[in-house]
Amino acid sequence: MRVALIQSEPAFGEPERNLAALRGAIASLEADFYVLPELCLSGYDFEDRAELARFAEEPGGPLAAALAEAALGRGAGISFGFAEAVPGGRLFNSALLALPGGPRRVYRKTHLFAREKLLFEPGDTGFFVEEFRGLKVGPAICFDWIFPEAFRTLALLGADLVAHSANLVLPYCQRAGFARAVENRVYVATANRTGREERGGRSLSFTGGSVLVSPQGGYLLELPADRPAVAVAEVDPALAREKRINAWNDVLADRRPGFYL
């Protein structure tokens, strides 16, 4: 099972151009499943909800559908972040998980970061897992990583791979992926973006460095910090299903939820 990381540098407010670049990146390497960054069609730092609404679309909208098709048309699955508009005006920071011949499901970001709280509704889907070619995939979006409960919930739901779409601006997540992977014995695929956005007097630098971490904490893929890149690696669901770390300990079965808040 080959999992690809697509690390891109979206141009803010130029979704057609971003779509073309992402399609080219997908076409450049063979994989069974592609993980793309958060808000990868639109860019990130919207001025206000009115501006966000201009770039948001329903999961079946033309740009999101075309990006899904870029993978589905190759017989592969995909998870990518997009700005979701819901009839009635609500806006979510979402990921679309699309599988060949299977479901298209939307995950809405549970933990909003910084100014996102002014723009998006907090996600209301909760976490879920879907299976494709023997691999159970669960989506998560960027700042979700800092809440261990998020990836733990995906592991408890049976995820073998967390498809983590990111627009990281803090320097921690790529290293923290080691802990998220090892404590849950899952693969963590963080597809991050690069580049800068200068908007409304604000300046954001995105940290790139997308990673694929194995259930044993091995860094199977590490992309550069400062430019778009793609890479693919083989993952083995059986390694993620082995939750025992020795003859005595199992990272899920040994939990003591009665003592946790």
Ligand code: ACM
């Ligand atoms: C983030 O959640 N985009 C940092």
